[in-house]
Amino acid sequence: MSPVDTLSPSAPSMPSATTMPSAASMSAPADSSDRLAALEARLTALEDHPSQSTEDRVAMVVFSGDLDKAIAAFIIATGAAAMGMEVSMFFTFWGLNAVKKQKVFAGKNVIEQGFTAMLPGGLGQTGLSQMNYFGAGAKIMRRLMKQHDVSSPEELFGLAQELGVRMVVCDMSRELLGVTDAELIDGLETGGVATFLGDAARAKVTLFI
Amino acid sequence: MSTHFDATLDVKGAKCPMPLVKSRKAIGDLPVGHVLQVIATDRGSIADFQGWATTAKNIRLVAQETTAEGGQDLYVHYLERTA
Numbered sequence: 001m002s003p004v005d006t007l008s009p010s011a012p013s014m015p016s017a018t019t020m021p022s023a024a025s026m027s028a029p030a031d032s033s034d035r036l037a038a039l040e041a042r043l044t045a046l047e048d049h050p051s052q053s054t055e056d057r058v059a060m061v062v063f064s065g066d067l068d069k070a071i072a073a074f075i076i077a078t079g080a081a082a083m084g085m086e087v088s089m090f091f092t093f094w095g096l097n098a099v100k101k102q103k104v105f106a107g108k109n110v111i112e113q114g115f116t117a118m119l120p121g122g123l124g125q126t127g128l129s130q131m132n133y134f135g136a137g138a139k140i141m142r143r144l145m146k147q148h149d150v151s152s153p154e155e156l157f158g159l160a161q162e163l164g165v166r167m168v169v170c171d172m173s174r175e176l177l178g179v180t181d182a183e184l185i186d187g188l189e190t191g192g193v194a195t196f197l198g199d200a201a202r203a204k205v206t207l208f209i
Numbered sequence: 210m211s212t213h214f215d216a217t218l219d220v221k222g223a224k225c226p227m228p229l230v231k232s233r234k235a236i237g238d239l240p241v242g243h244v245l246q247v248i249a250t251d252r253g254s255i256a257d258f259q260g261w262a263t264t265a266k267n268i269r270l271v272a273q274e275t276t277a278e279g280g281q282d283l284y285v286h287y288l289e290r291t292a
Contacts, residue, residue, distance in 0.1 A: 079225070079257075083265055084261075085264065148224060150224045
């Protein structure tokens, strides 16, 4: 019984809210039925438009380009999508590493070529945020995930796309880092801060990874 | 005591988030009112399915039980598609 009670923190406040009008109805029953009808109408209106306030959405900023953090982001995204929640992922700055498919040097200036050379050309080339040891850590982590039957980061990404996760690439950081559209995985959206905030304002869960 | 179910899904060996993802797909293929039995070895699936049932509007967690088979614990979940 007790776990059920702890699961619903809002439950204790409910009786007091409903007893208030009924206490008033003792003195004026006709008035209370009007108020009840007004409340019912309001409740129906709210139920008809739940998205005006919040919706079952997770909005994530994927800022870091580390393999371990990308794995966490994709696990949360696929899990939430499987639970029936809407999911938005916004890839910005180093987070672009997670949605690249290749490196392209042609048509870039020296600085952009430098960035392209220094940064990973995709999820497969990203390292761990800790204990990476020049890529050995990432290799070991991938081997461990395989041994433990955990889906690979690439599988998780594919699954997220399949489950309809909205993926938006920040156009400002894409330009700053000199990343071209040809370097990015196909089928991603382009957007800016308002794209994220538009989804985040309605989301129940927001994360910065 | 046995719980009635209409279809079964074996996700033994699958790790988070795959039991959830596969169950989601499987229950989508069932008609409303049918119950899906999910057999998992992932211990986290107990809390995961409870969390899913409280969040989703179209799922009801009918029952959960833990059994053992060949020295390994099995976590069996029964989910009803309600919408």
